[in-house]
Amino acid sequence: MNALLRLASVETKLFFREKQAVFWTFLFPVLMIWLFGAMFGNQKIEGFSYSDAYIPSWVAVQLLTTSLFTLGTTLTGYRESGVLRRFQATPLRPWVVLVAHIAYGLIVFIMSAAVVFIFGTLAFHLNAPKHLTSTILAMALSVCALFPFGLLLTSLARNTRTAAAVSSLVLNLMLFLSGATFPLAFMPKFLQGVARALPLYYVIDLLRQTWNVSPITSHMTDVAVLAGLCVVSSVLAARFFRWSSEV
Amino acid sequence: MNMAIVVNGLRKSYKDKAAVKGVSFSVARGEIFGIVGPNGAGKTTTLEILEGLRERSAGEVSVLGFDPKKDGRSLRQRIGIQFQSTSIQERLKVSEALDLFASFYERKGDRAGLIETLGLGQYMNTPFSKLSGGWKQRLTLALAALHAPDILFLDEPSTGLDPQARRDIWALIQQFRAQGMTVVLTTHYMEEAERLCDRVAMFREGAIAALDTPKRLVSQFAVAKCLTFTSAEAELSVISALPSVERAHRDGDAVWVYAPDLQEISRHLFAVAHERHWTVEAFRFEVGSLDDLFVNLSQEGETA
Numbered sequence: 296m297n298a299l300l301r302l303a304s305v306e307t308k309l310f311f312r313e314k315q316a317v318f319w320t321f322l323f324p325v326l327m328i329w330l331f332g333a334m335f336g337n338q339k340i341e342g343f344s345y346s347d348a349y350i351p352s353w354v355a356v357q358l359l360t361t362s363l364f365t366l367g368t369t370l371t372g373y374r375e376s377g378v379l380r381r382f383q384a385t386p387l388r389p390w391v392v393l394v395a396h397i398a399y400g401l402i403v404f405i406m407s408a409a410v411v412f413i414f415g416t417l418a419f420h421l422n423a424p425k426h427l428t429s430t431i432l433a434m435a436l437s438v439c440a441l442f443p444f445g446l447l448l449t450s451l452a453r454n455t456r457t458a459a460a461v462s463s464l465v466l467n468l469m470l471f472l473s474g475a476t477f478p479l480a481f482m483p484k485f486l487q488g489v490a491r492a493l494p495l496y497y498v499i500d501l502l503r504q505t506w507n508v509s510p511i512t513s514h515m516t517d518v519a520v521l522a523g524l525c526v527v528s529s530v531l532a533a534r535f536f537r538w539s540s541e542v
Numbered sequence: 543m544n545m546a547i548v549v550n551g552l553r554k555s556y557k558d559k560a561a562v563k564g565v566s567f568s569v570a571r572g573e574i575f576g577i578v579g580p581n582g583a584g585k586t587t588t589l590e591i592l593e594g595l596r597e598r599s600a601g602e603v604s605v606l607g608f609d610p611k612k613d614g615r616s617l618r619q620r621i622g623i624q625f626q627s628t629s630i631q632e633r634l635k636v637s638e639a640l641d642l643f644a645s646f647y648e649r650k651g652d653r654a655g656l657i658e659t660l661g662l663g664q665y666m667n668t669p670f671s672k673l674s675g676g677w678k679q680r681l682t683l684a685l686a687a688l689h690a691p692d693i694l695f696l697d698e699p700s701t702g703l704d705p706q707a708r709r710d711i712w713a714l715i716q717q718f719r720a721q722g723m724t725v726v727l728t729t730h731y732m733e734e735a736e737r738l739c740d741r742v743a744m745f746r747e748g749a750i751a752a753l754d755t756p757k758r759l760v761s762q763f764a765v766a767k768c769l770t771f772t773s774a775e776a777e778l779s780v781i782s783a784l785p786s787v788e789r790a791h792r793d794g795d796a797v798w799v800y801a802p803d804l805q806e807i808s809r810h811l812f813a814v815a816h817e818r819h820w821t822v823e824a825f826r827f828e829v830g831s832l833d834d835l836f837v838n839l840s841q842e843g844e845t846a
Contacts, residue, residue: 298646301645305634309631309634313633373631376629381625381630382646385646386619386646387646388615
């Protein structure tokens with residue numbers, strides 16, 4: 296337990312020592328919200344105002360980028376530079392490393408979500424979540440689904456360059472096809488089908504709905520998909536965890 | 543004797559290549575045991591099998607009574623490991639690294655004493671990436687010894703260090719042993735093995751070519767007896783003609799003379815030098831060293 300807390304707090308501290316990374320992690324979503332806000336203006340999107348539709352979805356995107364870039368890149372870098380190998384030489388267990396990194400990702404995510412929320416409220420009259428408990432539960436479930444998913448994807452990559460390439464591909468694919476940036480209604484039927492195959496679609500739907508419409512209990516499909524993803528990717532991330540990049 | 547490590551018939555093969563081919567040895571508690579040999583001789587592989595970081599293909603291994611293959615995690619509570627080149631998180635400060643690694647172990651060692659011994663106090667707030675090679679090595683040594691392990695495994699602890707830093711590391715290793723730790727180290731500095739180790743195993747192509755105390759290894763495998771001196775005037779033809787000289791050769795002003803009885807040949811040599819007015823300087827008997835033995839064994843391996 297002590298090791299878990301130490302590791303999580305050390306990683307969080309190290310993240311904040313990387314000034315540039317901190318700057319972009321927190322500024323990027325704000326920039327995007329501002330840009331898209333300028334594009335959409337006062338249009339209604341699927342019946343919601345811009346901020347009510349898009350700020351929850353940017354929170355979802357923020358979750359995915361934290362998972363792929365903050366967590367995945369750190370761990371792949373550690374694998375490549377031998378930090379994990381050094382950990383392997385101690386009694387430390389793989390799941391402690393994974394959970395510690397998830398905890399550190401969670402801290403970074405909560406802070407960036409807060410930044411997005413404050414910016415949305417000040418600049419775009421964002422309404423507070425209608426079903427606050429449901430929204431928090433939805434976020435927690437999404438963290439449990441996307442963080443192990445990101446760790447799994449990047450642990451399959453051989454080095455940081457491959458990990459970065461895989462992450463960018465996944466992020467861009469989901470960014471454009473899961474309704475995070477362009478409303479799905481604009482898209483042809485088959486692309487809407489593709490969207491339903493992407494995890495981010497369910498995260499966005501669940502966050503938007505609990506934020507604006509109805510409690511989490513009315514969205515059991517989203518819940519089931521994300522819970523399934525959580526279990527499968529956690530098991531696989533632990534199973535395919537590697538201490539070093541050599542085969 | 544109470545054994546810390548017992549290895550019997552250890553083998554390790556990768557897909558098409560055998561890295562370790564039937565190695566047996568044991569290490570007593572409190573001993574400093576050296577594993578030397580050229581690159582690719584199987585030193586690191588053997589070490590990693592003992593640490594439970596690599597699975598063996600065959601043979602028996604017992605470290606502190608544990609089988610590293612089965613009880614790797616319990617074993618690693620009681621051993622300390624330093625890799626050839628360790629990297630920890632670049633921006634991690636020395637004090638944070640010590641706290642982090644201490645949290646991984648059940649047993650707590652004497653943190654303050656260790657910092658004092660290693661002289662790390664002045665660098666407690668320095669990030670790992672800003673430390674010089676010697677200080678990085680000291681820190682990773684501290685991380686290995688932090689939980690007062692029963693055995694310290696050090697893989698080339700002084701490679702890449704300047705002579706002073708290397709001597710400092712040797713003193714530290716001796717201090718750890720004085721505190722009761724058993725030390726197993728690999729090196730390819732023969733001087734290190736001679737100065738530091740109680741016994742040395744010479745690895746060659748995945749097998750042990752020789753195993754004994756450094757002194758006995760040298761005398762047992764002693765190279766032909768020889769003396770050396772420098773002289774501008776000395777003539778090889780004259781020296782070679784002296785009684786019982788096996789051979790002589792020179793390189794610039796340096797001359798080597800091989801003979802079974804060095805004392806006998808010295809008397810003849812100085813007599814001739816006196817007669818012919820040669821200046822003889824830097825005269826000494828070559829006693830042989832692990833270095834010679836190492837080179838001999840390596841060459842034997844190539845010609846065999």
